[in-house]
Amino acid sequence: MKFFTATILASVTGATAFTAPTSRSKSFTSHLRMSDTPIDGTTPEGEVPTPPMNSQSLPWLEVSSVLDGSMAGDVGFDPLGFAKSDQDLMNYREAEIKHARLAMLAAAGWPLSELYDKKIAGLLSMPPLLDANDRVPSLLNGGLGKVSPAYWAACLFLAGGVELYGMSKKNSPEYFPGNLGFDPFGLYPKNIADQKEMQLKEIKNGRLAMIAVFGFALQEFVSKLGVIDETPIFFKPIAGVLHEYANSGYSYPQ
Numbered sequence: 001m002k003f004f005t006a007t008i009l010a011s012v013t014g015a016t017a018f019t020a021p022t023s024r025s026k027s028f029t030s031h032l033r034m035s036d037t038p039i040d041g042t043t044p045e046g047e048v049p050t051p052p053m054n055s056q057s058l059p060w061l062e063v064s065s066v067l068d069g070s071m072a073g074d075v076g077f078d079p080l081g082f083a084k085s086d087q088d089l090m091n092y093r094e095a096e097i098k099h100a101r102l103a104m105l106a107a108a109g110w111p112l113s114e115l116y117d118k119k120i121a122g123l124l125s126m127p128p129l130l131d132a133n134d135r136v137p138s139l140l141n142g143g144l145g146k147v148s149p150a151y152w153a154a155c156l157f158l159a160g161g162v163e164l165y166g167m168s169k170k171n172s173p174e175y176f177p178g179n180l181g182f183d184p185f186g187l188y189p190k191n192i193a194d195q196k197e198m199q200l201k202e203i204k205n206g207r208l209a210m211i212a213v214f215g216f217a218l219q220e221f222v223s224k225l226g227v228i229d230e231t232p233i234f235f236k237p238i239a240g241v242l243h244e245y246a247n248s249g250y251s252y253p254q
Helices: 002-011 023-034 086-123 149-169 192-223 238-247
Strands: none
Touching (some): 086 192
16 A cells, blocks of 8 residues: 555656647747747737637637647636636646546556555555555545655655656756656657557546546545445456355345
């Protein structure tokens, strides 16, 4: 469980960005360095501002022209109007990439920790972090006090180091949100079409993972059961689960 949490914190900004450097990201870099356009989205005197456009996801809604669909996963869904400029959009994408990667790790690590935390703790003669109902420590479940403060300090130190490294990479003209040049397995495609496809896959899976982790936390808070026990068919061997289902609620006559 502790190793999983450390991995998550260290990976918030350290994973490879499966995103292609689009024309928007390059124009954004030059915008920061060369443009006189204020960062609040206003335009220089004499320049006509670009009018809003209709959202692809909500056709009756007008959104900022920066949501033109050139960025992976951009379907013009901004009903509260947060993205008013290219800089706003890039800042939000940077945050979304980090949260998406964290959520993808958590979506896998959450049930894995419920499956193996007690077994690993027993082998190491350590107290398990799960509660009696196999629920992981969380803000809603409680139990975070079981974790050593030194462990949290180490996690914050590692995460801070990764974040500082990411900030230093932002000075590169080739930088785009989440790109740290870290690809030890060579998974990032070479051609533009495949890069864009992987970019879209990453952001879609990340958004789904964020919803899933929120669902895990809410489900365990309401049901008071670990997700592996409430929906075992997703996390345990199918043969064992079906055997339990077949024999539950039945008693043989004496």
